[in-house]
Amino acid sequence: MRMVLSALDTYAATLFIVVSLTIFGRKLYLRIRYLFLAKGQERRWDHVPTRLKNFIVYGIFQRKVAREWYAGVLHSFIFWAFVILGASVVEITAQAYASGWQVPTPSIAGFSLNGPLYLAEEVIAVLGAVGVGMALYRRYVIRPKKLMHEGMLDATIVLLFILGIVTSLLLYNAADIALGSAALPAWKPISSTLVRLSIIPADPSWWHLFWWTHVVLLFSFLAYVPHSKHMHIIFAIVNTFFMDLTPSGAIKKADLEKTETFGVSRVEQLSWRQLLDGYACTECGRCTDACPANATGKPLNPMRIITNMRDTLDAQGAAILAGKVEGLPDMFETVHSKEGIWACTTCYACVYECPVMNEHVPKIIEMRRHMVLTQGEMPPETRDAMRNIEQNFNPWGIGWDQRARWAEGLGIPMMAEATSAQGIEVLYWVGCAASFDDRNRKVAQAFARILQKAGVRFAILGPEEKCTGDPPRRLGNEYLAQTMIMGNVETLNRYGVTRIVATEVLQFLTYHDACYLGRYNDVYEEPRDVLYRIPGVRVVEMEKSRDRGFCCGAGGARMWMEERGEKVNHRRLSHIEETHANAVATACPYCLIMLDDAAKTKNREDIRRYDIAELLDRSL
Numbered sequence: 135m136r137m138v139l140s141a142l143d144t145y146a147a148t149l150f151i152v153v154s155l156t157i158f159g160r161k162l163y164l165r166i167r168y169l170f171l172a173k174g175q176e177r178r179w180d181h182v183p184t185r186l187k188n189f190i191v192y193g194i195f196q197r198k199v200a201r202e203w204y205a206g207v208l209h210s211f212i213f214w215a216f217v218i219l220g221a222s223v224v225e226i227t228a229q230a231y232a233s234g235w236q237v238p239t240p241s242i243a244g245f246s247l248n249g250p251l252y253l254a255e256e257v258i259a260v261l262g263a264v265g266v267g268m269a270l271y272r273r274y275v276i277r278p279k280k281l282m283h284e285g286m287l288d289a290t291i292v293l294l295f296i297l298g299i300v301t302s303l304l305l306y307n308a309a310d311i312a313l314g315s316a317a318l319p320a321w322k323p324i325s326s327t328l329v330r331l332s333i334i335p336a337d338p339s340w341w342h343l344f345w346w347t348h349v350v351l352l353f354s355f356l357a358y359v360p361h362s363k364h365m366h367i368i369f370a371i372v373n374t375f376f377m378d379l380t381p382s383g384a385i386k387k388a389d390l391e392k393t394e395t396f397g398v399s400r401v402e403q404l405s406w407r408q409l410l411d412g413y414a415c416t417e418c419g420r421c422t423d424a425c426p427a428n429a430t431g432k433p434l435n436p437m438r439i440i441t442n443m444r445d446t447l448d449a450q451g452a453a454i455l456a457g458k459v460e461g462l463p464d465m466f467e468t469v470h471s472k473e474g475i476w477a478c479t480t481c482y483a484c485v486y487e488c489p490v491m492n493e494h495v496p497k498i499i500e501m502r503r504h505m506v507l508t509q510g511e512m513p514p515e516t517r518d519a520m521r522n523i524e525q526n527f528n529p530w531g532i533g534w535d536q537r538a539r540w541a542e543g544l545g546i547p548m549m550a551e552a553t554s555a556q557g558i559e560v561l562y563w564v565g566c567a568a569s570f571d572d573r574n575r576k577v578a579q580a581f582a583r584i585l586q587k588a589g590v591r592f593a594i595l596g597p598e599e600k601c602t603g604d605p606p607r608r609l610g611n612e613y614l615a616q617t618m619i620m621g622n623v624e625t626l627n628r629y630g631v632t633r634i635v636a637t638e639v640l641q642f643l644t645y646h647d648a649c650y651l652g653r654y655n656d657v658y659e660e661p662r663d664v665l666y667r668i669p670g671v672r673v674v675e676m677e678k679s680r681d682r683g684f685c686c687g688a689g690g691a692r693m694w695m696e697e698r699g700e701k702v703n704h705r706r707l708s709h710i711e712e713t714h715a716n717a718v719a720t721a722c723p724y725c726l727i728m729l730d731d732a733a734k735t736k737n738r739e740d741i742r743r744y745d746i747a748e749l750l751d752r753s754l
């Protein structure tokens with residue numbers, strides 16, 4: 135017997151679907167419209183093949199979600215349920231207009247693919263339900279801290295919607311089979327089992343009830359999605375296509391020719407891609423969970439930067455559209471406090487962990503730029519460091535003419551004095567820390583000795599070398615950063631330098647991964663390779679290592695700022711203590727200073743601190 139819906143059913147269903155689609159479309163339209171309010175420039179249409187690859191790897195196959203296996207499994211069940219059940223949604227809804235209609239599929243040698251499609255739908259419906267069960271168990275029994283925020287209710291509503299949709303699909307199929315009206319029942323084994331077990335009777339009113347339940351849940355869910363955080367279902371996948379393809383963490387140069395304001399203080403000053411982050415956010419809390427500043431009690435919550443930006447856009451979008459921005463609260467009131475923005479070490483852990491490729495650090499830098507360049511504000515303790523860079527081209531404030539003192543007696547030529555007979559092939563870029571910090575000077579000496587033993591013909595710039603501009607740039611002082619960068623570029627061009635070696639690039643106990651070497655440059659194994667080869671050294675890993683390494687606390691110009699509450703470097707020292715290692719090696723001068731400081735302050739000088747170059751120099 136073929137089941138047919140009445141004309142009244144068709145009218146009622148049509149009305150319901152039209153209203154749901156209107157609610158869905160209106161909100162979606164508004165959100166997209168708000169994206170176009172963005173004034174910041176962003177070019178993300180280049181390198182289409184790479185973008186497509188990222189879209190498949192990170193969007194469709196959700197590689198980053200799977201960094202946590204439990205979340206990876208449950209998300210993949212739910213995600214694929216959405217994808218595969220798309221066909222059944224159309225087919226079941228179409229019953230209101232054409233009884234018995236089936237999704238057209240190609241047939242191979244006379245064999246219709248509808249059967250395998252039904253089987254896939256049944257299996258994925260069950261897996262989708264399992265995924266929902268796992269998600270509810272995680273939220274209500276495991277209760278990881280990162281998920282315990284006010285988004286719980288929304289997440290629960292969405293999960294129950296999904297559970298209702300997949301369950302009503304199976305029940306509808308079962309009622310259809312029981313009445314003998316289903317197409318290809320042999321391909322619907324789970325629904326058939328429900329009939330065999332007499333769970334679903336052959337009763338048209340059950341069939342009718344399940345059809346309506348399925349359709350109402352489906353279209354209510356559709357109307358609900360763009361109003362909830364689950365609009366990431368639509369936008370997250372888009373975000374992966376438009377991810378940043380520049381070298382990890384490269385900070386965009388600010389156009390200082392502009393005469394208006396610098397940096398951002400209002401959401402519409404961000405770029406469309408920055409705003410898209412808000413819609414793509416799943417509120418999974420991974421960014422905040424990985425944040426060293428948050429872990430040590432600083433008022434910084436990277437997830438809030440993203441979600442508050444989205445909510446601000448939502449709240450202010452209509453006024454911005456109407457051009458009535460005067461009097462609207464700025465981002466320091468609605469998105470994140472200034473104190474929190476200054477607490478960031480720019481360690482990149484938040485960006486690295488984000489499964490949907492959101493970019494927290496550029497927003498933080500832009501907000502800092504606004505404070506420094508437009509409002510003339512920066513933490514008072516950083517003023518000395520910035521003044522030192524202006525006057526002596528290094529944050530330590532030691533005379534610029536002292537830069538090469540560490541090299542005295544080592545027979546290292548300077549570029550200005552090198553003769554062509556010396557055949558200089560490489561410039562050793564020493565950096566401020568290795569030039570001026572006593573502890574790191576020893577590292578520079580060790581590194582130079584290694585180069586000499588290796589027969590590398592190298593020279594240094596000596597007093598002509600200047601701060602790279604990295605600390606002022608990360609602090610938001612773009613003007614000073616560009617002044618330093620331009621000075622250095624001019625010097626390098628003058629000497630025609632084509633090859634530079636810095637202490638950090640050497641392949642390199644327990645090993646502390648520097649954020650800028652690791653997450654920014656993907657260098658994890660090379661330093662370990664060196665350590666593994668040093669006789670007498672046994673390497674033990676900290677739990678937070680490699681791409682999950684925990685910041686030392688110095689990045690983002692935090693080295694020059696006061697730190698209140700628990701110190702990030704003290705927390706890192708506790709990670710080292712957990713390994714019971716009696717030495718720690720690193721490959722970054724700033725990390726070395728921070729680890730040194732932590733060991734001294736916490737009376738753990740028995741844990742020796744080395745740069746990897748020193749260990750290698752000794753072993754050679």
Ligand code: SF4
Nearest residue numbers: 425478479481482484
């Ligand atoms: S860059 Fe590091 S310190 Fe800054 S918000 Fe992200 S995780 Fe936190």
Ligand code: SF4
Nearest residue numbers: 415416418419421488
């Ligand atoms: S920004 Fe990314 S990591 Fe942070 S909560 Fe949103 S989706 Fe998760």
